[in-house]
Amino acid sequence: MTTTVNPSPNPLKLRERIKLPRQHMPEQPADERSRNFTEVNLGYSAELARQEALRCLECEKPTCMDKCPVGVKVREFVRLIVAGDFLVAAAKIREDNVLPAITGRVCPQEDHCEGACKLCKKGESLGIGYLERFVADYEQRMGTIRLPAAPPTGKRVAVVGSGPSGLTVAGDLVQKGHMVRVFEALHELGGVLVYGIPEFRLPKEIVREQIDQLRAMGVEFETDVVVGKTVTIDELMEEEHYDAVFIGTGAGLPLFMNIPGEHLNGVYSANEFLTRINLMKAYQFPAYDQPMVDLRGKDVAVIGGGNTALDAIRSALRLGARKAYVMYRRSEAEMPARAEEVRHARQEGIEFRMLTSPIEFLSDGKGWLGGLRCLSMQLGEPDASGRRRPVPIPGSEFELPLSVAVIAIGTSANPVIQSTTTGLATDTRGYIQADTLTQRTSRKGVFAGGDIVTGTATVILAMAAGRRSAKSIHEYLTTDQW
Amino acid sequence: MFKIVHAEFIAPGIKRFEVEAPRIARKHKAGQFVILRLHDRGERIPITIENSNPERGTINIVVQSVGKTTHLLNALNAGDNILDVVGPLGKPSEIALFGNVVVIGGGVGVAMAYPTAAALKLAGNHVAAIIGARNKELVILEREMRQVSDELTITTDDGSYAEKGLVTDKLRRLIDNGTRIDLVLAVGPIPMMRAVAELTRKDHIRTIVSLNPIMIDGTGMCGGCRVLVDGKSQFACVDGPEFDGHLVDFAVLTQRNSTYRQEEERSMEEFRRHLEPRAADSPDDVGCAHGGRG
Numbered sequence: 001m002t003t004t005v006n007p008s009p010n011p012l013k014l015r016e017r018i019k020l021p022r023q024h025m026p027e028q029p030a031d032e033r034s035r036n037f038t039e040v041n042l043g044y045s046a047e048l049a050r051q052e053a054l055r056c057l058e059c060e061k062p063t064c065m066d067k068c069p070v071g072v073k074v075r076e077f078v079r080l081i082v083a084g085d086f087l088v089a090a091a092k093i094r095e096d097n098v099l100p101a102i103t104g105r106v107c108p109q110e111d112h113c114e115g116a117c118k119l120c121k122k123g124e125s126l127g128i129g130y131l132e133r134f135v136a137d138y139e140q141r142m143g144t145i146r147l148p149a150a151p152p153t154g155k156r157v158a159v160v161g162s163g164p165s166g167l168t169v170a171g172d173l174v175q176k177g178h179m180v181r182v183f184e185a186l187h188e189l190g191g192v193l194v195y196g197i198p199e200f201r202l203p204k205e206i207v208r209e210q211i212d213q214l215r216a217m218g219v220e221f222e223t224d225v226v227v228g229k230t231v232t233i234d235e236l237m238e239e240e241h242y243d244a245v246f247i248g249t250g251a252g253l254p255l256f257m258n259i260p261g262e263h264l265n266g267v268y269s270a271n272e273f274l275t276r277i278n279l280m281k282a283y284q285f286p287a288y289d290q291p292m293v294d295l296r297g298k299d300v301a302v303i304g305g306g307n308t309a310l311d312a313i314r315s316a317l318r319l320g321a322r323k324a325y326v327m328y329r330r331s332e333a334e335m336p337a338r339a340e341e342v343r344h345a346r347q348e349g350i351e352f353r354m355l356t357s358p359i360e361f362l363s364d365g366k367g368w369l370g371g372l373r374c375l376s377m378q379l380g381e382p383d384a385s386g387r388r389r390p391v392p393i394p395g396s397e398f399e400l401p402l403s404v405a406v407i408a409i410g411t412s413a414n415p416v417i418q419s420t421t422t423g424l425a426t427d428t429r430g431y432i433q434a435d436t437l438t439q440r441t442s443r444k445g446v447f448a449g450g451d452i453v454t455g456t457a458t459v460i461l462a463m464a465a466g467r468r469s470a471k472s473i474h475e476y477l478t479t480d481q482w
Numbered sequence: 483m484f485k486i487v488h489a490e491f492i493a494p495g496i497k498r499f500e501v502e503a504p505r506i507a508r509k510h511k512a513g514q515f516v517i518l519r520l521h522d523r524g525e526r527i528p529i530t531i532e533n534s535n536p537e538r539g540t541i542n543i544v545v546q547s548v549g550k551t552t553h554l555l556n557a558l559n560a561g562d563n564i565l566d567v568v569g570p571l572g573k574p575s576e577i578a579l580f581g582n583v584v585v586i587g588g589g590v591g592v593a594m595a596y597p598t599a600a601a602l603k604l605a606g607n608h609v610a611a612i613i614g615a616r617n618k619e620l621v622i623l624e625r626e627m628r629q630v631s632d633e634l635t636i637t638t639d640d641g642s643y644a645e646k647g648l649v650t651d652k653l654r655r656l657i658d659n660g661t662r663i664d665l666v667l668a669v670g671p672i673p674m675m676r677a678v679a680e681l682t683r684k685d686h687i688r689t690i691v692s693l694n695p696i697m698i699d700g701t702g703m704c705g706g707c708r709v710l711v712d713g714k715s716q717f718a719c720v721d722g723p724e725f726d727g728h729l730v731d732f733a734v735l736t737q738r739n740s741t742y743r744q745e746e747e748r749s750m751e752e753f754r755r756h757l758e759p760r761a762a763d764s765p766d767d768v769g770c771a772h773g774g775r776g
Contacts, residue, residue, distance in 0.1 A: 185701045187519055187526075187566040195703070224568040226701050230505045254705035256715050263715075263734045265741045269705035275698050280525065286752055289525035289551060290698070291745030367737040414702045415720060 008058055009083035022124040023052040030347035034317050037199040037283075040344055041105070041133075046086070049134040052127045053081035057118050064128060067116035069464030070103075070168075072096045074113055074128055081131060090139035093132060098171030098214065099164065099463065101140060101206045104133025106197060106307075107460040108338045140209050149217065150177035155477040158183060158242040160227040160417070163191025164459045165248035165450035167211065168466030169473070170219045176474050180218070181242075183225040188279060191250050193459070195279040196271070198311050200318070201341070204278075228416035233424070237445060244473045247432060247441070247448040248466065251456055252414030256407055257303070261361030266293060266369035270302070270312045270408035277315050296320035299401060301372060303327045303358055304408030305335035306456075310345050312406045317348060324350050325400070329357040329377050329390040355379070355390060359397070361405060372402045410456045421446070431455060439469040444482050447473055483563040484518075487540060493620050495547040496590055497556045498532065504539030506531075506569050512597035513575030513692065513724055516543065517700040519566040520554050527551050528697050531570060532593040532623070541567075544593035544622070549746050550753040571700045572723045575601065575690075581664035583607045584656065585631065586649050586678060588614045588670020592623050594692055595669040600630040602667075608632050610661075612652045614674070618643030650677045663687050668727065672736050679727035689727035693718050695735060696742070710734045 010017070026042040027033070033040050044052065056078040064074040072093055080089035093100045109115070109129040117125035155178045159166045162184040170180045188194050190207040215221065225231060227249070236242045254269035256262055273292075276282040280290035300321040302313040305328035317324040326345070328335060331354050335342060346352065355377040364370030376396035379388035413430035425433040425442035434441050434448040441448050449465030451457055476482060488500035506516060510531050517526050533542040547553045558564070575598040583602050587595035592613050603609045611631035615621040616639045628634045635652045636644035645652065649670075656663065666689040668678040675691040682689045695718050697707040702720035709716055710731035716722065 185568065185703075186699060187568070195699075224566050225505065226568060226571065229570060229701075230509060230568070251703070253702050253717055253720070256705070256708070258715070263708070263710050263731075263738065265738060269708075272698060272704040272706040275704045275706075280698065281523070285745060286749050288523045289749065291525075291742040291749065293741070367740070416702060 009079060010054055010056070010058065012054055014057055017055050017057060018119065018122050020051070020055045022055070022127055023048045023130075025127070025130050027344075030344075030349070033200065034314075034348040037315075037318055039203050040200050041130075043137055044127075044130055044134040046134075046138070049081055049086075049131055050084070053078045053131060055119060056082070056126050059118055063116040063118070064113040064126070067112045068096075069112060069460050070097050070467050072100075072113070072132070077135065078126070078128070078131060081135065086135050086138045087142060087144075090135040090144070093135060096467070097463070098168055099210050100132050101136035101210055102164070102193060102202060103460055103463065104129050104131075104136050105202050105206070106338075106458075108458060110339050112460065140206075144213060146217070149175050152179070153177040153477065155179065155243045156181070156241060157473060157477070158236045158240070158245045159248065160233075160245065161185075161191055161248040161250055161450075161452075162189040162211070162221065163193060163248060163250045163450065163462065165250075165462040165466035165469070166191065166246065167214060168463045169246045169248065169449075169470045171214050171217065172467060172470030173473060174214070174218045176470075178474070178477060179220075181220040181222060183227050183231075184221065184223045185226040185249075186279065187223050189221055189223065195275045196251075196308065196311070198274065198278055198315050200314065201311065226416065228420040233417065233421040233443075233446060243477055244445045244447065246439075246466075246469050246473065247417060247446065247452060248450045248462070248469075249414060249417060249452045250462070251411040251451045252430075253412050254407065255410050255412055257358065257409065259358065259360055261363060261369070262407075264361050264363055264369045265367050266404045267361055268404070268406045270304070270308045270406050271411070273312050273406045274308070274315065277319075283319050293404060294320075295404060297322050298403035299323040299325075300404040300406070301325040301327050301353075301400070301402055302406040302408050304410075305330065305337060306408060306410075307337045307341060307458075309406075309408035310337050310341045310350075312408055313350055314341075314345055314348060316404065316406070317350060321404075325353050326350055327353045327356045327358060327372075327374070329355065330387060331355055331379060334387045357390065357392065358405075362399065369402060369405055372400045372405060374398055374400060411451070413452065413455070417452075429455070437468065438472040439465055440472060440482075445476070483565060484567040486558055486560055486562050486564065489559045489562075491556075492544070493622050495556070496544065496620070496622055497547075498542055498544050498593075499558070500535075500540045500542050501564060501567060502539055503541050503567050503569075506567065507534045507539050507541050508536045510534035510541060510570040511574030512577065512601040513594070514570035514572045515594070515723065516541070516567050516569035517571060517697065518543075518555075518564050518568070520551060521565055524565065525551055526566075526698055526700070528571070528694065528700060530590070530594040532596060544590060546590040550749045553750075553753060568700065571719055573721070575667070575724055577601045577605050579606045580688075581607065582610070582662050583665045583667065584610045584612065584653060584663055586612045586614070586653065586666065586668040586670070586674075587623075587627070588649055588668070588674040589616075589620065590622065591670030591674075591692070592627065595667060596623050596626055596630070598667055598669075599627065603630045603632075607665075610656070611635070612637065612649045614638070614649035614670070615643075616640065648677070649674060650681055653678060653681055657681065657685060657687070665690065666727075667692075667724075672732055672739070675727060675730075676732040679730065679732070683728050690724050691727040691730060692723045693725060693730065693735060694723070694739075696739060709738075
């Protein structure tokens with residue numbers, strides 16, 4: 001696949017393009033979707049997609065592409081949409097991104113491509129995420145134009161974890177002709193894409209389809225393997241003869257707040273809450289065997305301001321919560337969640353309690369959560385993250401009746417691989433140390449990327465680490481240079 | 483898919499399976515467990531590994547029918563498959579030369595205590611084993627425990643076999659007689675482990691208990707298995723399952739394990755209703771979280 005720039009198929013003059021409004025994403029009405037798990041966004045039609053694609057200014061220096069962590073050739077694929085070559089557009093994205101149907105849905109585009117779009121200066125950015133999603137879904141329906149695979153190299157690569165970074169590594173390396181086997185600890189493939197992100201934001205069918213595509217490209221998968229327990233990295237290399245290993249085990253142990261009452265029934269980590277819902281389908285209990293607490297008519301709060309927090313609380317709402325609060329100790333401007341999710345959550349009736357910090361989980365007297373004692377905060381001086389530090393307002397304590405609380409304040413490093421692999425350096429917090437360019441670890445032949453290196457981040461940043469890793473693994477396998 | 487090569491009831495409602503799981507068999511150490519799932523709508527439950535045979539590529543698991551999943555599991559036989567088996571999970575038991583060790587197994591907990599007792603014996607310890615059951619029929623692994631211990635005491639609640647009483651009665655006698663005890667390992671129902679820990683606390687006898695909290699992934703992702711140990715959250719799947727019995731908050735463990743009591747009962751009721759007229763073994767609920775290790 002070449003990257004030469006074809007003459008523009010766009011008949012409009014630049015000033016005409018600027019005047020075109022951004023095409024709205026059709027979505028389920030808020031009052032309907034807040035009661036179901038069906039996807040919120042319905043997707044562009046071909047007509048909407050072409051209308052939107054016509055807005056692209058086809059910048060000579062496409063800043064959108066520069067700001068894309070995996071370097072998707074936005075201008076090229078948008079041109080192909082204008083020309084109506086949707087399948088070629090999909091193949092063009094696939095050169096840089098093996099999971100476009102997923103990133104088109106969950107990537108925080110406002111922080112990357114769309115945030116860098118020149119149209120922002122005049123109005124709304126190009127709907128790059130929506131367009132990416134459109135071509136990926138189109139391809140799924142119509143069939144893939146497969147990228148030509150390189151001849152087999154005879155090299156074997158083990159990928160640990162089937163989340164976004166692992167799948168990216170697998171997809172990139174199998175196209176280079178390497179044999180790739182992905183090991184997954186859970187019974188289902190996809191990592192955070194299946195246990196973390198809910199159906200209404202990323203249908204599991206989409207994840208399965210993307211994984212099936214990788215399987216069709218030759219990637220092998222093995223579930224129910226906890227690397228570090230079931231088999232170690234050393235054993236994979238020495239006994240199973242893998243030439244390289246990529247560690248992409250993702251987010252680790254959920255962080256708790258260490259405030260009184262945290263062990264009451266009804267207090268969940270977001271990981272557990274979402275795993276029960278997304279992976280185990282506990283909301284369909286007893287048709288599914290894994291139980292979860294009945295949320296109907298209950299007041300539920302999530303603590304945290306990221307995508308995970310919003311996923312949890314919007315799930316609670318869909319499961320019948322009477323009141324559904326997001327509690328965040330900073331203000332909305334500092335919330336790390338995607339802008340679209342915040343907007344959707346608000347439309348659905350989620351109550352935002354900003355500048356609020358819980359200090360105690362209160363018992364109902366029977367071992368279950370009954371309420372939350374909180375403090376109101378105000379913003380002070382900027383902290384190490386550059387965001388203004390929340391400072392408690394003296395005497396602002398108040399209590400909120402509550403049946404279920406979900407803690408979504410991040411995760412710490414999972415120790416299983418680090419503690420069972422020889423010569424693998426970790427940082428002071430226990431995350432695996434990897435070079436930021438090559439993703440090499442301290443152990444020859446072992447690479448790592450995603451949340452197990454950086455701590456909690458996003459799908460697209462994990463994929464970017466996967467891309468760098470794949471490039472670097474390929475170099476290592478073909479040159480034998482470390 | 484993991485094939486069952488052998489299955490037999492070793493007591494009413496308690497079945498031992500030999501399951502093909504070569505990777506797990508190779509890596510299993512005493513004190514570890516597996517998580518399994520039976521069908522594509524099934525829950526994940528932790529189950530004790532009683533033994534492993536790396537040459538045959540198999541593990542033995544011991545399962546007591548408590549909830550729906552364990553009843554379904556115990557209806558399986560040689561030649562059937564288990565959809566998912568993952569492990570070995572948890573940290574292995576600490577095996578060293580401690581000196582005089584008392585290993586206590588209560589109910590189906592004996593299956594978890596057995597491999598640790600064997601490893602402790604092999605490491606040169608004097609192993610005094612105590613196994614307890616409600617009645618004679620529910621005493622399991624007597625022969626196996628006898629082989630790996632220097633002395634074995636059996637207690638039954640109703641006195642239908644061996645000594646009448648609780649495992650703690652025997653432990654109290656050992657302590658009162660001035661027997662030197664360097665380590666106590668207790669695996670069984672929460673009230674038993676709690677009672678053992680209370681008994682050894684005042685003499686500062688190091689006491690290890692193996693906990694069975696609610697668990698989903700078992701790999702350190704979900705945090706569902708958090709237990710309060712020495713006032714801090716610990717995760718049974720990666721920090722445990724064995725903890726210092728004197729530091730465990732058993733009240734919190736009991737309370738958290740009751741989270742899904744209603745749902746478990748409902749699940750079991752619906753299961754019974756759909757069950758063939760063929761009567762299933764149905765011992766009373768033994769207070770185990772979700773039909774897992776108990």
